[in-house]
Amino acid sequence: MHAVxxxxxxxxxxxxxxxxxxxxxxxxxxxxxxxxxxxGCRLCVDACPxxxxxxxxxxxxxxxxxxxxxKKALGLLSESKTxxxxxAVTLERESRDPLEKQWARALALSNRxxxxxxxxxxxxxxxxxxxALKLLETLAAxxxxxxxxxxxxxxxxxxxxxxxxxxxx
Amino acid sequence: MEKVVNSFSGxxxxxxxxxxxxxxKGCEKQYRMEMAGLYGELASYYAGVPGEESTTGFxxxxxxxxxxxxxxxxxxxxxxxxxxxRGALRALKWADKVSRIVKSQLGRFATKGSSFFRDTxxxxxxxxxxxxxxxxxxxxxxxxxxxxxxxxxxxRVA
Ligand code: SF4
Ligand code: SF4
Ligand SMILES: [Fe+2]
Numbered sequence: 001m002h003a004v005x006x007x008x009x010x011x012x013x014x015x016x017x018x019x020x021x022x023x024x025x026x027x028x029x030x031x032x033x034x035x036x037x038x039x040g041c042r043l044c045v046d047a048c049p050x051x052x053x054x055x056x057x058x059x060x061x062x063x064x065x066x067x068x069x070x071k072k073a074l075g076l077l078s079e080s081k082t083x084x085x086x087x088a089v090t091l092e093r094e095s096r097d098p099l100e101k102q103w104a105r106a107l108a109l110s111n112r113x114x115x116x117x118x119x120x121x122x123x124x125x126x127x128x129x130x131x132a133l134k135l136l137e138t139l140a141a142x143x144x145x146x147x148x149x150x151x152x153x154x155x156x157x158x159x160x161x162x163x164x165x166x167x168x169x
Numbered sequence: 170m171e172k173v174v175n176s177f178s179g180x181x182x183x184x185x186x187x188x189x190x191x192x193x194k195g196c197e198k199q200y201r202m203e204m205a206g207l208y209g210e211l212a213s214y215y216a217g218v219p220g221e222e223s224t225t226g227f228x229x230x231x232x233x234x235x236x237x238x239x240x241x242x243x244x245x246x247x248x249x250x251x252x253x254x255r256g257a258l259r260a261l262k263w264a265d266k267v268s269r270i271v272k273s274q275l276g277r278f279a280t281k282g283s284s285f286f287r288d289t290x291x292x293x294x295x296x297x298x299x300x301x302x303x304x305x306x307x308x309x310x311x312x313x314x315x316x317x318x319x320x321x322x323x324x325r326v327a
Contacts, residue, residue: 070254079183080241105324110293124191135178135188
C-alpha cells in the first residue's frame, strides 16, 4: 500500500508534512512520493483534515474470470455502441450546424461511455491485469502499421510484467 | 449481425479505442499518470483506424439502437444471469436504461429537429453515459446515482 493525495481536496494545511516519518508527503509536485512511502502507515491519511489522502494497493487481485458466453454477448453490444459512436463522430465532423454538432457530440460521448463500461465488465477492468497484458502482446505481435504506437505498447507491456512480478524474457 | 473484427484481437478498432480509453481512466484512478498517457496513445491510435462503418446518419444510429434493445440486450441478460455474473448484469442494466433514454431523445430529434434543445443545455454522465437535455442536470444521475458534478455539459461550438 502507498498513499496518494487528491490535489483538488488538499487545502495545504500541511499536517501530513509533520506526521510522515519518511518525508514522502513533502514534494514539489503536490503528489506523494511513492518511492519514499514504503510503509503505507496511514499516519497522513488520518492526520489530513480535508480527507485528501487515501491508501491504494500496490497489487490488485485479478478480476473474476469471465465466461466466453458473457464476453461474446457484451462484445456484440460494445461493438454496436462503438459503431454508433463512430457514426455520431462523422456527423459531428461533417455538419456545419452548431446545434447538430452539439447533438452528435453528446451521442458520441454517451455511446463511448457505455462501450467502455461494457468492455470493463467483459474482462478489462484493471489496467495492469493479465488480460490486458495478453491483449497488448497480441497486438504488438500482429500490428504492422507504421502508425501503431509500438513504443507505448512495449512500455506498457514492461510495466505490467513488472507489476505482475513476471520478469521479461 | 456478422462481427467484422480485427481478427487477431477479436475487437473492432472502435472497440479497441474504447477499451484502451477505459484502461487509461482506470490508471488515473490509481494516480498512474504515465501509464494513463500510454493507454491514451493507444486509444487515439485506434480511434483513427477505419472500421466497417456500416452505421450512418441519425436514422442509422436510431435503427442500430433499436436493434440493441430488441436483439442484443435480452440474450446478454440471459447469459449473464445463467453465469451469475453480477458485474455484467450491472453494466447491462445501466446501458439498457441509457439506451432507452437516448432512443427517446433521438425520437424527439427526428420529429422536431434540433429545436427541442435550442434554448437549453445537454449533459452526459461521465460514469454511465446518461444523456440529459435541460437547464440544470438532476441532483444525482437517475441511472448510476453519481452526484451532478459528474454530468458533463456538452458545449455548443459555433
Ligand atoms: S494534510 Fe491534507 S490538506 Fe494538509 S497538506 Fe496534507 S493532504 Fe493537503
Ligand atoms: S502512509 Fe505513512 S509513509 Fe506513506 S506518505 Fe503517509 S505518513 Fe508517509
Ligand atoms: Fe450516470
